[in-house]
Amino acid sequence: MRRSTRAARALTALALILxxxxxxxxxxxxxxxxxxxxxxxxxxxxxxxSEDYLAMYGAIPEVAALAADAGQGDFTKTKAVYRITxxxxxxxxxxxxxxxxxxxxxxxxxxxxxQAKLQSAFITxxxxxxxxxxxxAASVCTAQKLFVSKELTENTIYLYTxxxxxxxxxxxxxxxxxxxxxxxxxxxxxxxxxxxxxxxAQYEETLGIQVEEVKG
Numbered sequence: 001m002r003r004s005t006r007a008a009r010a011l012t013a014l015a016l017i018l019x020x021x022x023x024x025x026x027x028x029x030x031x032x033x034x035x036x037x038x039x040x041x042x043x044x045x046x047x048x049x050s051e052d053y054l055a056m057y058g059a060i061p062e063v064a065a066l067a068a069d070a071g072q073g074d075f076t077k078t079k080a081v082y083r084i085t086x087x088x089x090x091x092x093x094x095x096x097x098x099x100x101x102x103x104x105x106x107x108x109x110x111x112x113x114x115q116a117k118l119q120s121a122f123i124t125x126x127x128x129x130x131x132x133x134x135x136x137a138a139s140v141c142t143a144q145k146l147f148v149s150k151e152l153t154e155n156t157i158y159l160y161t162x163x164x165x166x167x168x169x170x171x172x173x174x175x176x177x178x179x180x181x182x183x184x185x186x187x188x189x190x191x192x193x194x195x196x197x198x199x200x201a202q203y204e205e206t207l208g209i210q211v212e213e214v215k216g
Contacts, residue, residue, distance in 0.1 A: 033151050033180075034081065034216050037158040037170035040143050040184040044168055045075035047141040048186065057140050066137040070186055073165025081214045082197050085156045090207035091118040115155055116181065119171035123157070126169075126189050134188040145182045152180050158214065159187070159197065167192070 047053050049071030054064045127134045152174045160168045170184035201211035 031147070031149075032216075033149060033156075033158065033172055033182075034214055036145060036147055036149070036180075036182055037081075037172070037184065038078070038160065038216070040145050040170050040182050041160045041168040042075065043143045044141050044184055044186060045071060045073070045165070047071075047143065054140065060136075062133050063136040063140060066133050066188065067141050067186075070137070070141070070166045070188060073162060075162055075165045075168075077162070078216070079161045079163045081161070081216070082159045083156055083210075083212050083214045084159055084197070084200060085154060085210040086119070086122065086200075087208045088115045088118050090203065090209055091122050093207060116171070116173040116183075119155060119157055119173065120183060120185075123169045123171065123185055123187070126187060126192050127185075129191065130189040138185045138188055142183065142185045144184075147180055147182070148178045149180045150178055 048067045051068070054067055124135060124138070127138045152172055155171070155173050158170045158172065160170070167187040168184055169187050170182050173181045173183070175181065197211060200209055203209040204211075
């Protein structure tokens with residue numbers, strides 16, 4: 001009976017994940033980016049605290065323990081949410097890879113894909129500073145969502161911070177005809193705090209990074 005229950009719960013979690021990654025997307029254009037990102041963050045929190053989901057994903061004990069520990073946080077209420085807009089050139093600079101890749105030489109389609117990957121790479125790099133287990137745990141607890149919105153004018157990252165939980169970063173990438181892809185993951189680097197957000201803001205003049213608090 002317990003095995004049957006666990007299987008049913010795992011299938012329910014899988015169905016929820018698939019609903020977020022469905023190609024058809026969410027066409028409820030009246031919902032704000034803030035709200036879309038918050039829904040992604042809520043699902044990521046559920047992934048982290050679900051023993052069945054982590055087992056289904058085959059996470060090794062160290063990775064599963066790190067994710068489960070993050071899942072014990074209180075994600076019910078945000079402390080502050082920041083919109084962090086980082087030009088692709090600035091991401092390359094922060095990653096130390098500004099040389100050898102000229103985005104202007106890429107086609108618009110490929111350039112869009114590269115810029116989307118750069119945002120995720122930036123978030124992954126933050127986790128990388130906490131070690132390989134942090135990268136793996138964040139990768140397991142990742143969710144995507146497709147929808148249509150006129151609000152997004154340029155690719156950006158929303159950082160959801162909590163009083164008693166690790167942050168969640170959601171990268172929004174624009175596509176054709178108002179299509180938006182939202183990809184979120186846990187931020188498991190304990191050193192990436194509100195102070196780090198303010199440090200990013202100091203690069204506005206030199207790298208064009210913009211940081212502003214967003215109200216729900």
